[in-house]
Amino acid sequence: MKKTPIDKILIDPLSRFINKSTTGGVVLFLSAVVAMILANSPLKDAYHHFWEHEFALQFDSFVVSNNLHHWVNDGLMAIFFFVVGLELKREMIAGELSRPKNAILPLMAALGGMIFPAAVYLIFNHDSPAVGGWGIPMATDIAFALGILYLLGDKVPISLKVFLTALAIADDLGAVLVIALFYTSDIDTMSLVVGAVFLLVLLVANRLGVRAPVFYGIIGIGGLWMAFLFSGVHATIAGVLAAFTIPAESKVRDKIYVEKMRSLIDQYDNLEGRTRRLKTPQQQHVLEQVRIYSKAALTPLQRLEHSMHSLVSFFVMPVFALANAGVTFSGDFWHNITSNVSIGIICGLVIGKFVGVVGFTKLMTKLRIASLPPGLNWKHIYGVALLASIGFTMSLFITELAFKTNAEEYILEAKMGIFAASIIGGILGYFILKKASRQG
Numbered sequence: 392m393k394k395t396p397i398d399k400i401l402i403d404p405l406s407r408f409i410n411k412s413t414t415g416g417v418v419l420f421l422s423a424v425v426a427m428i429l430a431n432s433p434l435k436d437a438y439h440h441f442w443e444h445e446f447a448l449q450f451d452s453f454v455v456s457n458n459l460h461h462w463v464n465d466g467l468m469a470i471f472f473f474v475v476g477l478e479l480k481r482e483m484i485a486g487e488l489s490r491p492k493n494a495i496l497p498l499m500a501a502l503g504g505m506i507f508p509a510a511v512y513l514i515f516n517h518d519s520p521a522v523g524g525w526g527i528p529m530a531t532d533i534a535f536a537l538g539i540l541y542l543l544g545d546k547v548p549i550s551l552k553v554f555l556t557a558l559a560i561a562d563d564l565g566a567v568l569v570i571a572l573f574y575t576s577d578i579d580t581m582s583l584v585v586g587a588v589f590l591l592v593l594l595v596a597n598r599l600g601v602r603a604p605v606f607y608g609i610i611g612i613g614g615l616w617m618a619f620l621f622s623g624v625h626a627t628i629a630g631v632l633a634a635f636t637i638p639a640e641s642k643v644r645d646k647i648y649v650e651k652m653r654s655l656i657d658q659y660d661n662l663e664g665r666t667r668r669l670k671t672p673q674q675q676h677v678l679e680q681v682r683i684y685s686k687a688a689l690t691p692l693q694r695l696e697h698s699m700h701s702l703v704s705f706f707v708m709p710v711f712a713l714a715n716a717g718v719t720f721s722g723d724f725w726h727n728i729t730s731n732v733s734i735g736i737i738c739g740l741v742i743g744k745f746v747g748v749v750g751f752t753k754l755m756t757k758l759r760i761a762s763l764p765p766g767l768n769w770k771h772i773y774g775v776a777l778l779a780s781i782g783f784t785m786s787l788f789i790t791e792l793a794f795k796t797n798a799e800e801y802i803l804e805a806k807m808g809i810f811a812a813s814i815i816g817g818i819l820g821y822f823i824l825k826k827a828s829r830q831g
Contacts (some may be wrong), residue, residue: 418705419534419784422712430717442714455620463714464791467707469616469630474703475563476634477696482560484639496752496761497557503751504558504779505529505565508743515735521801524732524793526573527809528739530566530785533559534708535813536778539821546828548766555775558748566785571628574792578623586618586629593636602638602691611636625792637695642687651684708784715787718806727804728811736808740780741816748776774824780816782809 429438442463447456457465483489508528516522533556540547540555593610601607611633619629643651659677670678686694720727727733752772755761763772786809794801 417538419538419708419712422709423716423783426713426715426717430719435717435719438717439719455617460714463711464788465620465626467710468788469627470699471630471703471707471711472567472627473611473630473634474696474699475560475567476631477637477692477699478560479564479631480635480637480639480692481696482557486557492761493764494557494561496755496764497554498561499751499755499761500748500776501531501558501561501565503747503754504531504562504744504776505569505747507747507750508739511739511743512735515731515738519731521732521794521798524736524790524801524805526566526569526789527786527793527805528736528743528782528812529562529569530782530789531559531562531744531779532781532783532785532813533563534704535781535783535817539778539781539817540775540824542821543824543828547771547824548764550764550766551771551775551824554764554767555778558775558779562779563785566789567628567631570625570789570792574789575624579621582618582622583624586615586622586624589614589618590632590636593633597636597638600638602642604637604691604695607633607637607691637692639690639692641690643684645688648684648688652681655681655684711784711788715791716806716810718803718810720807721803727800728807730804732801732804733808733811736786736805737812737815740782740786740809740812741777741819744780744816745773745776748779749773768827770823770827774820774827777816777820777823780820781813783813786813 426438429435432438442460443458445456446459446462447454509525512525512528513522516524536555536559537552540552589610593607593615596606596610611629615633616626616629620626655677659674662671662673662677749769749772752763756763763769787806790802790805790809794805
């Protein structure tokens, strides 16, 4: 393929940057840093005020109004959870979570990595009004954790990347369940029933063979998400449920696709005008058939997951970080960082995650229910357990659910604890894995 100067100078380097596994984590980290700088600069009042601007959706007398901060957490994050749902469904159908023998170890590691952090937090806050924050240290930020792992490149076994991916996805599933079951406000039964009807419509459409993403978008957002928004169950759960209704079967079987492609290539090869700069109508027709069949050979689930990856990595997550990571450090910094909430989160994420992930992994191997993946040793598991303590995105999200009204102090302490634990876990995990890879 002939490349133009603009391809070489701009398009190709930009494409390589976007497609690198570490890029999403880098952009997320930079967004968090920008938010922290703004929140502690002379622009801090303008920064905080910006997210308090009211934004409304209105149709005739029907009005949905909220500030920008809530729209980011309830709306944009629903897109993030939709992609999480797509990843979960793919993994359950054909990924690491589809084979019980391979799935049991990361699933149990994720379970241990949720139980112990919550227990550690409750040790510090069981008799405090901040007891509701027990879910904050349970989460793992898949983007950051995998981003740090991929920084090590080929120094770590591919089986370690697979193990961490499966663990993080199982952790996401656990976080979704925790949010759905424990972090909901008063339930509006009628809205929940309406949401169930829209979910049923999506499921029936799947069974009937409806494959148009726009249909699932309209019903999923205009119906299911809106109903959950009013139901009391957090609206982001609608994103996960909608994702599970997306068809995961291709319209054209692989064998038929290969035969059709061969036929179309032969047709194209025998057409006149192949040396012309512009394509003939006959050539255009053949190329259009190639495009149609190629699109039909992909499952809607995989097409959506691939197409939405950049949107989530380079818009949804950075905007979420900008809206939620801006903590203004006051003169009580030491008091805040040593509070029970902050210490509970730091110990929960760093110590609780480590003990839970390593402990449950050792238990599974000792009982011979599962074994370590090929090429891994216990130092690899120690490093992964520390990377799992990076709770940034999901922990910040749960913080906003756990401490809603008159809890600004708890929110500040929680965010400081999340930042500290994520930094500690990320650095320790990186160096332990780096050392383990050298020895291996």
